[in-house]
Amino acid sequence: MLASERQDGGMAWDWLAPVVTGVVGVVGIAGSVWTAASARRSQAEVLRDQVEAESRRAYLADKRVTYARLLSELTTYVHTSVQQKNHQPHAEANPEEVARYNQLLEENSGQMITVGQVIAEAELIAEPAVVELARELAAELLALAMEGEDGDRAGELLTALIQAMREDLHPGHGLLAPP
Structure with missing residues (x-):
């Protein structure tokens, strides 16, 4: 008998935990990538604002x-x-x-x-x-x-x-x- 089959003929739910863990991992990685991209955009905006403020001050x-x-x-x-x-x-x-x-x-x-x-x-x-x-x-x-x-x-x-x-x-x- 296969490990994934139960003795009563139904399928075991053993595969659910690894799949959920994998999905959560992929979502976590995607979130990290999105957060890093947002931080880069924010840093670029802050830098642009600082350059504009310095230009105005010099002017x-x-x-x-x-x-x-x-x-x-x-x-x-x-x-x-x-x-x-x-x-x-x-x-x-x-x-x-x-x-x-x-x-x-x-x-x-x-x-x-x-x-x-x-x-x-x-x-x-x-x-x-x-x-x-x-x-x-x-x-x-x-x-x-x-x-x-x-x-x-x-x-x-x-x-x-x-x-x-x-x-x-x-x-x-x-x-x-x-x-």
Whole structure:
């Protein structure tokens, strides 16, 4: 008599335990493979998110540097313009005064060129509103230096420029944005 046959003529259930064990093993292996694939996908997503966050951080750092440089160059231009205006020679000016004025005029012209270059750099990274305000402020400062108007409009433009820069760097925070 075969081992798989019972004495009463029916089949023995001896084969059930090994089959169930085999099926559970296959399901366990499939689950492990699926879990590993999901983990790899999750790791790839986390890595992509980290790269995107680092890129954003670097982009904002570049903006901060550009904005700081723009404000610095505009401030230097104001300083050289004031010096030029204060040293404007009179009709009876001696040659040293005229030479000093010409030197300041040259420095001021060079500084305005630098301001223009920094505005051009800002065009690559800044929001259009920031660039437009920077252009308006530079034009106003030039008019101020050339024509001697009051600086109220320049002050308003500077405040608006700083506000636009802060809003660009920290949307929704405006003037309250951290440095």
